[in-house]
Amino acid sequence: MNPSSGSVVFQNVRKTFGAFTAIHDLTLTVDPGTLVTLLGPSGCGKTTTLRMLAGLEHPTAGRIIIGGKDVTMLPANERDVSMVFQSYALFPHMNSLENVAYGLQSSGMNKKEARQKAEHGLELVGLAGLGNRLPAELSGGQQQRVAVARALVLEPQVLLLDEPLSNLDARLRRRVRTEIRDLQQRLQFTAVYVTHDQDEALAVSDKIVVMKDGEIAQEGSPRDLYEAPASSFIADFIGEANVLPCEIIDVSGAQATVSIEGLQHVVPARGARAGRGKLAVRPSAITLEPADDAAFAGRISHAAYLGDHIEYEAETSGGTLFVVDPMVDRPLSPGTRVSIGLKTRGIALILD
Structure with a gap:
């Protein structure tokens, strides 16, 4: 010191x-x-x-x-x-x-x-x-x-x-x-x-x-x-985040099971209770796969190649998702129907 x-x-x-x-x-x-x-x-x-x-x-x-x-x-x-x-x-x-x-x-x-x-x-x-x-x-x-x-x-x-x-x-x-x-x-x-x-x-x-x-x-x-952002403001201000409505289906100890447009995912509970909630999802925590039929589906509306990653906007029934994808060798064209998945890290329940 x-x-x-x-x-x-x-x-x-x-x-x-x-x-x-x-x-x-x-x-x-x-x-x-x-x-x-x-x-x-x-x-x-x-x-x-x-x-x-x-x-x-x-x-x-x-x-x-x-x-x-x-x-x-x-x-x-x-x-x-x-x-x-x-x-x-x-x-x-x-x-x-x-x-x-x-x-x-x-x-x-x-x-x-x-x-x-x-x-x-x-x-x-x-x-x-x-x-x-x-x-x-x-x-x-x-x-x-x-x-x-x-x-x-x-x-x-x-x-x-x-x-x-x-x-x-x-x-x-x-x-x-x-x-x-x-x-x-x-x-x-x-x-x-x-x-x-x-x-x-x-x-x-x-x-x-x-x-x-x-x-x-x-x-x-x-x-x-x-x-672990405490609010939508923090989630969006510290890095970018997609703030999505979700249903908290079950809370068991430190884990909560949530549903987004029919896609279920397990996240830290952070003191939440079953019911409606909001999820902060980092752009890099979203996966996109070409598909016509999926629980959580969307359509690519914009794609921008930035060298080591591609930035996408995907339209869903819940709004527009911003996605950062390192898979530059398999670009998705605007108009492509996609299945939306979530990774383990970069996802948090927010409590405001």
Whole structure:
């Protein structure tokens, strides 16, 4: 565990702007040395939550505790946190080393020691030897790592990252998010990470907190949220899901037997009772076979080849299914009648 890492606790935090309530009674704990992602659509409250943690906004009610210290009303410069902004906010006239050393010198450290720590910071993020380059001479991913190094050398209890990859193209985002996760796990710093990108959250997080309308909709590990969504909103927001009405025929211990259009399937019961229910079915959990007569039947209405898989839309009496099929060698043409089957994984009862 990094000795500088601290916990974060929100206790019944509320934030209002005039008559508008942005955050409703938020209670959340971030354990030391973990990376927790605040995820949700625009306007859900994730950025307001991060700004309150940074001291850029103050709660209307409740408490914020960092490393056991109540910081609720402390200004930003009196909190032991560092922030990596969406724009990186690097000084264009300073080279990488000077950018990383700036905060250290501003806090009173002598120039020689600040330079040594800045060189070590650049080495930590894989930029050793690039200290003399200006931001304009670096790639987007390298600029992002300079911003992370500048924050890390201050040895904060908590590192805050606000949409840090949004300015990068898709391929670079994948690479840099891996670098951030590897760095966090190696150095064991506490991080709170804001994004609207579900794949990004799944890739970097120890815990994901999904927010909706200023409240926590669900929190848990990436696997928990993907495989056991608590609601239709979570099922569709964390990855894509087909939300289908079903009949819960029988519940026996931890297992439930459900029927969808006459097709029976066994899934984790999750506390459900016999009767009507809803099933979240991931696009990759659906199988399609050409057939004219089946218990759960449909017709292909759209097919798109994407290299390593084909995306289908299949019309059924219960609505349109979105299907991802890796069987690119046996494409199904629009108009084909199909029998719809379900795999073992990627299917969950949802309880809203």
